[in-house]
Amino acid sequence: xxxxxxxxxxLAAALLLGLAAWLLWTPDTLAPTSRPQVELPRxxxxxxxxxxxxxxxxxxxxDAGPAAMGVPRQDPMLTALSAGGGSSAVVLEVNALRxxxxxxxxxxxxxxxxxxxxxxxxxxxxxxxxxxxxxxxGITEHGLVVSGDFRKTQWATLLGDATPxxxxxxxxITAVEPRAEGGSTLYATRWGDSLLYLGTSADDARSVVxxxxxxxxxxPPILQPxxxxxxxxxxxxxxxLAQALGETxxxxxxxxxxxxSVELHLDARRDVGLVAEVSGDxxxxxxxxxxxxxxALAMGRIEARAGGDAETAELLDFARVVPGRDGKLSLELALxxxxxxxxxxxxxxxxxxxx
Amino acid sequence: xxxxxxxxxxxxxxxxxRWFLALAIAxxxxxxxxxxxxxxxxxxxALAATRLFGEPLFHEIRPADVALRPVFxxxxxxxxxxxxxxxxxxxxxxxxxxxxxxxxxxxxALPVRRWELLLGxxxxxxxxxxxGAVYAAGGLVLVLGGKTGVWTGWPLLSxxxxxxxxxxxxxxxxxxxxxxxxxxxxAATGMVLxxxxxxxxxxxxxxxxxxxxxxxxxxxxxxxxxxPLGRMADVAGALASSAPLAPGSIARLLLGTLxxxxxxxxxxxxxxxxxxF
Numbered sequence: 053x054x055x056x057x058x059x060x061x062x063l064a065a066a067l068l069l070g071l072a073a074w075l076l077w078t079p080d081t082l083a084p085t086s087r088p089q090v091e092l093p094r095x096x097x098x099x100x101x102x103x104x105x106x107x108x109x110x111x112x113x114x115d116a117g118p119a120a121m122g123v124p125r126q127d128p129m130l131t132a133l134s135a136g137g138g139s140s141a142v143v144l145e146v147n148a149l150r151x152x153x154x155x156x157x158x159x160x161x162x163x164x165x166x167x168x169x170x171x172x173x174x175x176x177x178x179x180x181x182x183x184x185x186x187x188x189x190g191i192t193e194h195g196l197v198v199s200g201d202f203r204k205t206q207w208a209t210l211l212g213d214a215t216p217x218x219x220x221x222x223x224x225i226t227a228v229e230p231r232a233e234g235g236s237t238l239y240a241t242r243w244g245d246s247l248l249y250l251g252t253s254a255d256d257a258r259s260v261v262x263x264x265x266x267x268x269x270x271x272p273p274i275l276q277p278x279x280x281x282x283x284x285x286x287x288x289x290x291x292x293l294a295q296a297l298g299e300t301x302x303x304x305x306x307x308x309x310x311x312x313s314v315e316l317h318l319d320a321r322r323d324v325g326l327v328a329e330v331s332g333d334x335x336x337x338x339x340x341x342x343x344x345x346x347x348a349l350a351m352g353r354i355e356a357r358a359g360g361d362a363e364t365a366e367l368l369d370f371a372r373v374v375p376g377r378d379g380k381l382s383l384e385l386a387l388x389x390x391x392x393x394x395x396x397x398x399x400x401x402x403x404x405x406x407x
Numbered sequence: 408x409x410x411x412x413x414x415x416x417x418x419x420x421x422x423x424x425r426w427f428l429a430l431a432i433a434x435x436x437x438x439x440x441x442x443x444x445x446x447x448x449x450x451x452x453a454l455a456a457t458r459l460f461g462e463p464l465f466h467e468i469r470p471a472d473v474a475l476r477p478v479f480x481x482x483x484x485x486x487x488x489x490x491x492x493x494x495x496x497x498x499x500x501x502x503x504x505x506x507x508x509x510x511x512x513x514x515x516a517l518p519v520r521r522w523e524l525l526l527g528x529x530x531x532x533x534x535x536x537x538x539g540a541v542y543a544a545g546g547l548v549l550v551l552g553g554k555t556g557v558w559t560g561w562p563l564l565s566x567x568x569x570x571x572x573x574x575x576x577x578x579x580x581x582x583x584x585x586x587x588x589x590x591x592x593x594a595a596t597g598m599v600l601x602x603x604x605x606x607x608x609x610x611x612x613x614x615x616x617x618x619x620x621x622x623x624x625x626x627x628x629x630x631x632x633x634x635p636l637g638r639m640a641d642v643a644g645a646l647a648s649s650a651p652l653a654p655g656s657i658a659r660l661l662l663g664t665l666x667x668x669x670x671x672x673x674x675x676x677x678x679x680x681x682x683x684f
Contacts (some may be wrong), residue, residue: 061677068670075663078606217475285642346468347451353470354452374454 068387084296087190090386092325093282093317100281105218106166108277127265127277128247132197136256138314140293141274142286147200149283150183154320157396159183177347178210186291192274192290194400195251197260203245211240223261224255260394282317289313291371306344324387335379346373362389408520413527421535430539438546447471447554451532454555472557473673479562483647485486486543486638487569490536492512494573495597496579498532502584502593511684518602525679529574529581529672536573540566543648547673563595565647570663572639575664576600578671606630608637 089371096104133141146367147156175182180202181349207216207226219241228238239257241249249260262268274287288296290311294304307314308329315329332338353368367387374382446458454474457464466474514524516557528589533572544566570646575595584598606613607630609683617623645652 058681061673061680065670065673065677068666068673069632072634072663072666072670075659075666076634077631262551301463341457342468343448343450343453346453346455346470350452350470369470369473371469375468 065291070355088390090323090325091319092327092384093285093319094327096278096281104277104280107280112264113266125263127280128243129190129197129199129261130273130275130277130280132249132260133241133275134246134271135258136194137271138193138274139284140288141190142288142316143188143280144253144277144317145189145283146182146186146189149320152283152320153322154283154324154392157393162398175210178207179205180210191286194253194256195249198248198250199246201246202242202248205245208243208403213246214244218257220261220265223258224258225261273336278319279315280292281347283320284318285316287313287315290330306337306341310334310341324392325390326383326385328383330381330383332379338379339375342375345383347382349373365392367391410523410527410530413524414520414531417528417531418534420501421531424497427535427539428443430497432492434539434543434546434557438543438550441547441550442553442643445550447551447553449555452556466481469594469616469657471555472559472649473657475555476650477601478551479565480644480648481549482544482643483562483565483569486566486642487572487643490543490569491573491576491601493539494536495576495594495601497592497647498535498577499546499580499592499597501528501532502581503590506584506588506623506684514684519636521679522676525676526672529578532577533574534606536570536577537567538546540569559649561649562647565643568639568643568646571664572604572634572636572643575634575671576604576636576669576676578624578668582671582675583684585675587614588606600633601636603629603633604636607633608635632667633674634660634667639664 068186071331078287090399104127105129107129109128111124115277129143133143150159178201180186185202185204186198188197190199190208200384211228215225215227216224219225222244224242226240226242228240230236230238236252239249239251239254241251241257241260243249243261249257251257251260263270275285279285279287291308293311293314294308297304310332311330312332313330314329314356317327317329320326330338330341332341348373349368353365355369356362356364356368367385371383371385374384376382440458444460446456446461447454447472448456452470454466454469454471455468457466463662505514505524515521541563544562548559548562579600580593580597584590589655610627610630614623614627619627642652642657642660
């Protein structure tokens, strides 16, 4: 009798333990995180250091004129960007970007939108394959600097019939008159077969060649070689950046007022990571700017969530402002490639594709 | 009703003990300290500055709820493991006291069934665990919510998970106390279950490193039955910090823990029903 009463208890316990063992035999309970683990550009990586060193060339010395002293090697792109002074310059590593997944996406967009007879084709006809021959494109307030291999370029096809004027040892300046519809004269300055400067002032064109050939006073560099990391980098003044972003109120004003310079680095080897280092003379203003930017990010996230855009909200979760010391702060943003691809999907399917 | 009376009796007994009084005072003091010494500056929803005892704490400027995630996660782990260890020590003698000579004869003479006594004791302890965990987590939510405007209920759910995990451990402690009426052995059982729960969390990795044999088989068998407490703690932390979770797996984890608890309570019930007092 006792034996019979014992079994139901023990059987129930055994069944429950078996059930527990079966239920606990589970895979990981934590879902694979959808949060971005994007590597952010914060310093030169080994490959970028090699790239930087390969680009440094000896500074030319000349018998004529007083040569500037103390600059044994230079990166011609950075020298050209700093010529004529200025506070803002941004460089795009076109070649590196072209062979990145992001570059493939952007190129796909460009081809889909422009069709076969695109600007790319026109340049190819002039002997420049922008996807092969262009290494970097630098933008400054004085003009555009393009570096690459221009040995096969047919300059007459590209710049028209204007006669180029030799300047300095390797410089050649061509004044391209404006088209009938208006505009200003474009000064296309070639320096050897590796650098092209496009600007709207003859003085700027000459100062670029002078800087490259180490003549006359040297402007303080906007970018140093050890700042050339990422697929896009540059230094921009706060007001220029606010203007470029079209931000005139709120944090745009705060940015223009507080930031004397913003150093930008964008990594696009796979995912897109952006680091913006903000420096200012007034530490209190920079601290306030950090709070304003942090608030803007938080508000953007709330708006994205309220608007049902969970993906953007999720991404903004990981945007952050890191206050530094002595009037500095850092803004970090990350975009996984999958998100960028989704955002660019619209341009690979042009509106008239179905016609 | 009788079950409720047993639970109320256990809570009365707990209230008379200094362990629980000390815990309540410590938690209250900690929350008051946070309330009075922590200054949080929130700008447009972003946590812009933090001061503790007037000293600025260096941190990133991020949306306040994102910035508070690690705080809730750490608090959840403290509540989970701290609560587990405190509960094992402080509740170890509830079972032995229930069975103490004189008292058990008195209780069994009352019109209360034995299973009601057993379940009432277990639920009373579980209620204590829930109360402590929810008080700590809820207090933190109130303090931080009041200062930042970020209100979240997830830390409370995380606290319930911690209490549920303690319930599994306490069921084992109670079952052992019914065989050997010893608070020390009951506490030791609790500790062993906590350690087994930790080992169960890393079961696969550890078994992969073991040689085939009886030891590996024994280890595999034991750790297959015990709820993986480390995983439970991770889930509690993830819940508290609003991290993504795999819902199906959590349901299995919770149900598995409940089944384990029920199995040990059935073993305890089997012993209690058959024991002569």
